[in-house]
Amino acid sequence: MACANTSWSEENFSCSICLDVFSSPVTTACGHNFCRTCITKFWDEQVQYKCPVCNEIFHTRPDLRVNTFLSELAAQIRTTVRVKEQPCVEPGDIPCDVCTGTQQKAVKSCLVCIISYCQTHLEPHQKVAGLKKHRLVEPMDRLEDRMCKKHDRLLELFCQTEQVCVCLLCTVTDHKSHPVVPLKEEYEVKMAQLGKRGAEVPQMIQERKQKIKEIKDTVELSNKDADREIAQGGQVFTALIGCVEKGRDEFNQTVQEKLKSTVKRAEDLIKELEQEIEDLTNRSAKVKRLSHTEDHLHFLQACRSLKDPPPTRDWTTVEVRPPSYVGALRRSLDQLEETLNMEMKKPDDGELKRVQQYEVDVILDPDTAYPKLILSEDWKQVHDGGLRKRLPYNPKRFTKCISVLTRQSFSSGRFYFEVQIKDKAKWWLGVARESIDRKGLTEWTRQTGHWTLCYRNNALMFFDNPDYSLFFPVRAKLQKVGVLVDYDEGLVSFYDVETRVHIYSATGCTFTEPLYPFVGPCDHQDGRNSAPLIISPVNQTD
Structure with missing residues (x-):
């Protein structure tokens, strides 16, 4: 300008x-x-x-x-x-600190005077002998901030110990023995780090955008699942309400029929009693009239005409009892219970598909396997070999329970896996916390850190606590069992994969440690239980 x-x-x-x-x-x-x-x-x-x-x-x-x-x-x-x-200084230029009125562009800054000079006011530093010794640098703004407050010297070094800018005198006083480098060198290091972080930021942003998308997709899926569950639940409850209303009507009809039968019998008995009373009353009147006659001939002729008394029932043993309705109510409730059980056992293909999306790929950990167990090369199958192997001591290994854990553990979210139990006469399956007792014979309950389903004697069992166990009848031969764990919700669920039927869910569980999938093939029982347990890939098209 x-x-x-x-x-x-x-x-x-x-x-x-x-x-x-x-x-x-x-x-x-x-x-x-x-x-x-x-x-x-x-x-x-x-x-x-x-x-x-x-x-x-x-x-x-x-x-x-x-x-x-x-x-x-x-x-x-x-x-x-x-x-x-208006100052004669372009945007971004350093103005001369000496100019009054029209400010000129500074061409140098003096680190001794702490002043920036234009070409005109710089002349004394170029001519006067004493000023020529001053250190001139390219124009700088805020010169006072570039000076050490303690020594009034230029901040031209960087202390790597305390991460601050220092002057030359600081290196022999407060920062003595601290590693220091020129500002330019530290600038290049920090700039490289900044560049690296700058390159990481877009990726971090993208990852977070992806996470937002995942969360939104989950919410959308949850809404769809909720709508589907509400619709299916509405159908089930509508059917149950219909069943309840039908049972109520049938119960009321049974009660009314019993009451009607009782009333009819009572009315018939009363009618019969009234007839006998009428007959007896008429005979009594005739006898009374005859007893007052004095005509011998008439009396004898009248006595001859009196018939024998009509036959009467022995009423001492006859009674009318109120009908009992307890049996009818019990039968109605039993029928309702059976209907409810049938509804609960209906296969829900959609539910199992939603559960299967949480599949995890797990393999068995040989370091935890009981010494008699034999694992396949891919560590997906396990069975009892019958002979106890001599193995080095390992704190993770089971020494009393014929069981094995997976290498993978889980501490949050949901995970699902399936195990083939075909041709097995006995097995244990579920999850266990990391700190379970692996050296003794412990009750496998949720109190000891086990959430497992057991099969033996043709029945399924879940040991909730030492004094209480749940038994589930097996309607068909199980082929494969799916296990779903929701760590955050405290839920462990078991499914019959082949029939796509929910078996049992342990709710209200408290998880504070990593959980490991738990597989127990049990002993081979002279070959009757020698089939392996197999961790199988999930096939949603089954």
Whole structure:
């Protein structure tokens, strides 16, 4: 930007009333100049029309006209003043600290004077012997911030111990023995680290966007699952309500029929009793009349005509008992229970498919396997070999229970795996916490850190605690069992994969340690239980 330079004085073109550069200047008869607005306002407030400068009185109010020449000069002066007030420094330049009025661009900064100089004011540092010794650098802003507050020296080193900028004197005082490097060297290191972090940030942002998408997809899936469950549940409850209403109607009908039968029998008995009473009453009246006759002939003839008394029932053993309705209610409730069980056992293909999406790939850990167990080369199968192997001591190994854990453990979220149990006469399956007792014979309950389903004697069992076990009848031969664990919700569920039927869910579980899938093939029982347990891949098209 070019700097304005003029010999005009701003004071020579100023109104003596407002003291500012003329605006629409006018000239009085006495030769003095004023802004048109200023002199007009001045005369409006006076009794006499006079000049504010020389006090010359005008008998009539002067007719004022704009001084065109003076107006043009005033306009140039106003432009010059605006230019003069603007510094001659481009954006991003360091201004000279010495310039007054129009600031010039600094060409050097003195680290001794702590001042930035333009070319004109720098001349003494280039000519005066004492100033020539001062250290000049490229122009810098905020020079005071670049100086050590304690030693008043330039901060040109970096202390790697305390991660601060220091001066040369700091390295022999407060930062003695600390590793220090030039600012440029540390700058390059930090810039490289910053570049690396800068390259990582987009990936971190992308990962978080992906996580947001996953969460939104989960919410959307949850909404769809909830709608489907509500619809299916509504159908089940509608069927149950219909069953309950039907059972209620049948129960009421049974009660009414029993009541009707009882009432009818009572009415028949009453009718029969009333008939006997009527017959006996008539006979009694005849006997009474005959007992009052004194005519021998008539009496004997009348006695002959009296028939023998009608036969009567022995009423001492006859009674009417209120009907019992307990049996009818019990039968209705049993039928309702059976219907409910049938609804609960209906296969839900959609539920198992939703569960199977949490499949994890796990392998068995030979370091935990009971010494008699034999694992396949891919560590997916295990069975009892019958012979106890001599193995080195391992704190992770089971020494009393014929079991094995997987290498993988889980501490959050959901996970699901399937195990083939075909042709097995006995087995254990589920999950166990990391700190379970592996050297003794412990009850496998949730209190000891086991959430497992057991099969033996043609029945399924879940040991909730030492004093309480749940038994489940096996309707068909199991081929494969699926295990779902929701760590955060405290849930362990078991499924019959082939029939796609839910077997049992342990709810309200408390997990505070990593959980390991737990597989127990049990002893081979002279070959009757020699089939292996196999960790199988999930096939949702089964």
